[in-house]
Amino acid sequence: MGSIALRLGSFVIGIILARILAPEDFGVYAIALTVQAILMTVADLGLSADIIRSEDPMRLAPTIATLGLVSGGALALATLIWSGQIADAFGSPGASPAVAVLSVTLLLGGITVVPFGLLQRRFQQRELFFVFVADFVVSTAVTLVLIGAGFGVLALAIGRVSAQAVSTVLQFAFARVVPRLGLDRAVLRPVLAFGLPIAAANLLSWALLNADNVILARAVGATALGYYVLAFNMSNWPMSALSAVVRSISLPYFSRAGASSDAMPLVTSLAWALAIPAGGVLAVLSAPVIHFVYGDKWLPAAPVLAALGVYGALRVVFDVFAGYLYARGRSRPVLWIQLVWLVAIVLAVLAGVQMFGISGAGWAHVVVAVLVILPCYLLALTRAGAPVGAILRSCVWPSVGAAAAMAIAGLLRSLFDDLLTALLVAGSGALVTYAAVAGPWLFTRLRNARATRTAIAEPVTDQA
Numbered sequence: 001m002g003s004i005a006l007r008l009g010s011f012v013i014g015i016i017l018a019r020i021l022a023p024e025d026f027g028v029y030a031i032a033l034t035v036q037a038i039l040m041t042v043a044d045l046g047l048s049a050d051i052i053r054s055e056d057p058m059r060l061a062p063t064i065a066t067l068g069l070v071s072g073g074a075l076a077l078a079t080l081i082w083s084g085q086i087a088d089a090f091g092s093p094g095a096s097p098a099v100a101v102l103s104v105t106l107l108l109g110g111i112t113v114v115p116f117g118l119l120q121r122r123f124q125q126r127e128l129f130f131v132f133v134a135d136f137v138v139s140t141a142v143t144l145v146l147i148g149a150g151f152g153v154l155a156l157a158i159g160r161v162s163a164q165a166v167s168t169v170l171q172f173a174f175a176r177v178v179p180r181l182g183l184d185r186a187v188l189r190p191v192l193a194f195g196l197p198i199a200a201a202n203l204l205s206w207a208l209l210n211a212d213n214v215i216l217a218r219a220v221g222a223t224a225l226g227y228y229v230l231a232f233n234m235s236n237w238p239m240s241a242l243s244a245v246v247r248s249i250s251l252p253y254f255s256r257a258g259a260s261s262d263a264m265p266l267v268t269s270l271a272w273a274l275a276i277p278a279g280g281v282l283a284v285l286s287a288p289v290i291h292f293v294y295g296d297k298w299l300p301a302a303p304v305l306a307a308l309g310v311y312g313a314l315r316v317v318f319d320v321f322a323g324y325l326y327a328r329g330r331s332r333p334v335l336w337i338q339l340v341w342l343v344a345i346v347l348a349v350l351a352g353v354q355m356f357g358i359s360g361a362g363w364a365h366v367v368v369a370v371l372v373i374l375p376c377y378l379l380a381l382t383r384a385g386a387p388v389g390a391i392l393r394s395c396v397w398p399s400v401g402a403a404a405a406m407a408i409a410g411l412l413r414s415l416f417d418d419l420l421t422a423l424l425v426a427g428s429g430a431l432v433t434y435a436a437v438a439g440p441w442l443f444t445r446l447r448n449a450r451a452t453r454t455a456i457a458e459p460v461t462d463q464a
Contacts, residue, residue, distance in 0.1 A: 039075050039106055046198025046331065050191055051117025053255035053327050062182030063191060065114045069181065072110015079103035094153075101157035108164045115175035121252045127174035128248070131167050139163035197331040201322075204338035215346065216361060219353050228358045230294065231304035235282065239275065239312035243319050246271050250323030264324055264386045266448060269394035271320050272313070273442050276402040279313030281430045284409045288423035300358075307362030314369045321377040325384055333380040340376060344368045401438025405430040 047064045051057045079086065083100035087093050119128050143159030151158065172178065216228055250267055257263035282289065286305035290298050322334050348368045352360030382388050409430035416422040 039079060040109055046196060046201075047113045047191065048117035048120070049198055049251060049326050049331070051114060052121045052251045053329070057118065057121065059184070060187055060191060061114045061177070062180050063184045063187050064117075065111075065179060066181045066183050067188075067191070068110040068113035069107075070110075072107045075110075076103045076105075076107040079106060098153055098157040101154065101161060104161045105164050108161075108168050111179070112168050112171050115171040115177055118175040118177065119171065120248060121255070123249065123252060124174060125248060131170045131174065134170055135163040135167045138166045197335040198326065201331070201335040201338045204335070204342055215349050216353060216358065219350075224300075224358050227298065227301040228304055228361060230290075230298055231286075231301040231308055231358075231362065234289065234293070234301075234305055235279070235308035235312045239279065239316055242271065242275050242278070242316045246316055246319045247323065250320050251326050254324050254327035264320075264381075265390040265394035266445065267324075268317060268320050268391050269398065270442075270445055271316050272395045273398035273401075273438060273445070275313040275316035276398055277405050277430070277434045277438075279309040279311075280402045280406045281309075281409050281427065282312075283307070283309030284406050284430075285413060285423055285426055288413065288419040288426070291419040292423055303359035304362040307359065307366050311362070311365040311369055314366075314374070318369075318373065318377060321381060324386060325380060328384045330380070330384050333383075337373065337376045337380065341368065341373050344372045397441050398438050401434045401441075404437050405434040408433045 047068055050060060051064060054060050080100050080103040083103065084093070084096045087096040087099055119131075139159045139162065141159075142162045143155050146155030146158055149155075216224065246267075253267060254263055283306040286309065287299060287302040290302050290305065325331070325334050345365065345368050348364035349361045352362075352364035352367075354360075356363070378388050381391070409426040412426035412429045413422045416425060
């Protein structure tokens with residue numbers, strides 16, 4: 001609920017900023033934020049995952065803190081020095097000051113590897129929610145004040161740095177740790193061997209999310225790309241919140257549960273039970289949703305959203321699979337899967353857009369996910385000792401409930417010509433149908449998950 005609330009708040013603030021700032025300012029900041037996002041994916045070298053899964057995290061903590069500080073500091077310094085060249089490479093020299101300011105966040109990200117990992121390890125989601133709320137409030141307040149003072153695009157960058165500084169202090173306070181540096185050669189090599197593939201996989205994941213935009217920009221032009229990007233962003237609304245929840249709990253849960261045969265089917269079925277009805281109904285009602293939110297001029301994006309709604313649901317489950325593999329110390333298979341995914345999606349999008357335009361690009365994601373990535377993950381899970389048969393069986397009932405909800409939504413949608421009426425009636429019908437079919441099963445699974453979490457959670461203790 002915290003993830004959903006914060007994303008809704010960010011969406012509202014985005015609308016406010018869009019009305020205050022000029023489009024070119026937004027574009028400049030977007031480029032600076034893209035640079036920061038790319039570097040942030042590798043800033044912690046995958047080290048927080050090792051803290052979460054380790055049986056003795058405090059033995060690793062000084063070494064990981066040192067590596068995080070060195071990695072984040074080096075990236076921050078390099079970004080600060082070459083901010084002008086980086087902005088030129090992205091075709092926006094005006095982004096240089098914002099890139100330079102945002103470089104500070106790389107240092108702060110490296111510093112907080114240990115406390116962030118400990119908070120996730122202990123399932124301290126309430127504390128993490130307070131951290132995210134403070135981040136959101138500080139960022140919004142500083143940004144709006146500085147925009148009013150005439151700082152322009154720099155207001156966004158300074159607001160982000162201010163928020164992350166507050167977030168850094170709160171993470172250390174809630175995790176009850178103080179910065180402690182050291183370098184234990186006995187753990188250095190295993191930590192890097194596990195973490196570096198994660199950092200590379202995160203970088204590939206970022207490339208994966210943006211490769212289709214590069215292809216479409218050259219193949220179909222700016223207008224069609226705009227429809228596609230809007231559909232992609234809309235498909236991410238429910239899935240990004242669910243993915244944030246999954247990433248927060250899957251790695252610590254699987255690490256604490258060990259080789260329990262029930263852990264993987266339980267988490268996978270819960271993630272699928274929330275993702276598939278959201279993605280499926282969004283796909284069926286793509287046109288009414290777009291009409292309601294953005295208006296009729298954006299309706300060409302509806303066929304793309306129909307495909308990407310299903311794809312988004314699969315991505316949530318893939319996050320669960322990756323969390324399990326990380327918990328078992330198998331970071332390299334995730335890296336290889338991301339590499340295969342990137343190659344496959346480039347080829348599929350190229351073919352899809354040539355044959356069917358932007359809707360073909362959307363369905364290319366679904367085809368690759370089902371025919372290539374799902375089998376790859378199932379093979380990796382089998383080799384890691386996961387009960388693949390039980391996992392697949394656990395997803396049957398939510399799939400049945402989602403299929404019934406999608407059928408009812410499609411039927412009710414066809415009865416109304418007015419798109420807003422169709423959205424309200426069909427959406428309500430789908431919700432009631434899914435609750436009736438899968439609701440009792442879902443509540444039972446949630447009760448089991450809560451009982452298991454209580455049994456395996458690590459108590460919070462003061463650490464020096």
